[in-house]
Amino acid sequence: MTAHPAAAPTNGSAASPAAGPTAHAASSPVPGPAAGPALSPGLRRAASPSAVPAVGPAVSPAEALAFSYRQGPGKRLLGEQRAIDDAAPTTAFQPPPDARGSTGTPLPGDLYELLAATPFPEPLHHPADPLGTALATAFGLQRREPDHQFPDHRATASGRARHPVHVLLGGPGGIRRYLDPYRRALVDLTSPPPGQSADNRIRLVLAARYSDLPAGYGSLRFAVCEAELGVNLRAWAVTAEAFGVPGRIEADSRPAKQLLADAGPGRWSAPLSVALTAHRLGPAHPLPGTPPAPADPARFTTDDPDAEDCRALSRCRTSSPTGPLTGIPAHATAPGPSWADVLWRRSAGRVPGRRYGFALRPAPVAEPALRDLLAWAAVPPPDTLLARIAERIRRTVVLQGVAGLPDGAYRLTDGRLTAHRPGPGLPARLEPGFGRPDGPDTGIALRHASVLYVHSAEPAALVEEFGPAAPALTAQWCGWAAHGLCLAAAAHGLVARPARSYDEHHLQPLLGLDRKEVPVFMTVCGTPRYTGPLWDLRG
DSSP: OOOOOOSSOGGGOOOOOSSOOOTTOOOOOOOSOOOBSOOOGGGGGGSOGGGSOOOOSSBOHHHHHHHHHHTTTTTTTTTOSOOOOTTSOOOTTOOOTTSOOSEEEEOOSOHHHHHHTSBTTSOOOOSSOHHHHHHHHHHSEEEEOTTSSSOEEESSOOGGGOOOEEEEEEEGGGEEEEEETTTTEEEEOOSOOOOOOSOOOEEEEEEEBGGGSOGGGTTHHHHHHHHHHHHHHHHHHHHHHHHTOOEEEOSOOHHHHHHHHHTOSOOBOOOEEEEEOSOOOOOOEEOSSOOOOOOOGGGGSOOOHHHHHHHHHHTTOOOOBOSSOOOSOTTOOSOOSBHHHHHHHOOSOOOSTTOEEEOEEOOOBOHHHHHHHHHHHTOOOSBHHHHHHHHHSEEEEEESSBTTOOSEEEEEETTEEEEEEEOTTHHHHHGGGBSSOSBTTEEEOGGGOSEEEEEEEOHHHHHHHHGGGHHHHHHHHHHHHHHHHHHHHHHTTOEEEEEOOBOHHHHHHHTTOOTTOEEEEEEEEEEEOOOOOOEEOOO
8 A cells, every 4th residue: 555645745745655666566455607606705806896896695707707817817916826835734645534444445456467458548448347447547646756846646637746636436325435546445434424315326526625735826726626627527538438437427416515525524626426327336345554544624624715715616617418428539549559658658747856847858749649639639528518618718739840830829720720820939939928937946848849739718708608607617628628638648758738827918919819818728748858767656
């Protein structure tokens, strides 16, 4: 069993495991605009008092738009983009207070051999436990990078590798379990069950916990957490499709909210719930190893007006499922590296010396890689609201040394690239607008990026159409698409870095965006420059 990292890592580093993992170690034990929940008075920090309406009993579209400005284009002007203290205490990596018991179901331990034998993205087969294997593949640990400032990595990208999105499962007979990636198990919740339910469905619940991110993120935790919900939903969609574990998003979030409440105190986003239609959870058994120590519930519920604002706006989001959950392009390119290699390689880029940032090097990128990147980013989400949001969001793709195409910015419409701002050197001109400049503690190599995939939109138009749910739906769609880019990049030996930390006012004119068009999300793809020693945490 890999030990949970310390709750308050120094300089972002995780505590060393009790026993260092060895290579391939065996597994151890929309409707129209509507008002939503009320925002806290913290919303009044969004802009001048006259620009923000008084907070009423629910989140109004005007309040949602003001919040979007506060954690978007206005974040620098309003002081929202603060210095982050990575040594400050958070709840990252820690299971909820009532998910620390001694019984549950171990996840399968033969993942590596199976994934290494199957080319990506061909179907995967695990007849004994397809559900458990899919869960471990989508959400399990991949590697520890001892010289990385944020060392433990999974198959999903996450800001500062804090992974604020958690996974729970519920089922008939009062089954309530939490996926603990460090115990490699589905752990039974210890809180008393709320009572027997006539609902016989198995459901997978995703929710983000705001206290897992440093408090310095402030209101930016909203966009980070909603985007990472999209990332994790896509990760599950891809893996479940590959393993043949069917499911669909649920519109009714009440059972998911109850499951979150059963896990114990915590400041959670609104959940995403996926009904699993063909598999069952096995009976509970004693789990090996010593359970984590009891947690102080107060650590998960500290007073935080920013987190309350994030949670209120997240609760405006609803789901409107369209069909089975799928995440793999219908016409993916011929199989290449194995599943094991793609998930292992998935990276947002590294820099040496425990610094912040990403190191890239100039290198040509072939046409098949570009084709795959565009195909994986274009897979529609299985939700009507997300699909409608996706139709309203524009895509600008900056190319540099790719597929023999002229360098510059292209508009992407219906899968076709159209020259928009041709000319060399655009990534270098965009680099000063990235969140942190190059320096002794930071290495930023945007200038060497091969592909920049930029989502942009008119926030006011989105709020007018979708109401206060628009900011959450926008971030979630961007996360869904970004994970597709991450997988496609890894399959072609590239890294992909999802990003929200940039100066919108710097990017907008260089990308040739319309006056009201705001860059809401960016994914930077390129050839990695730096490699280093890795510890294998896979089962």
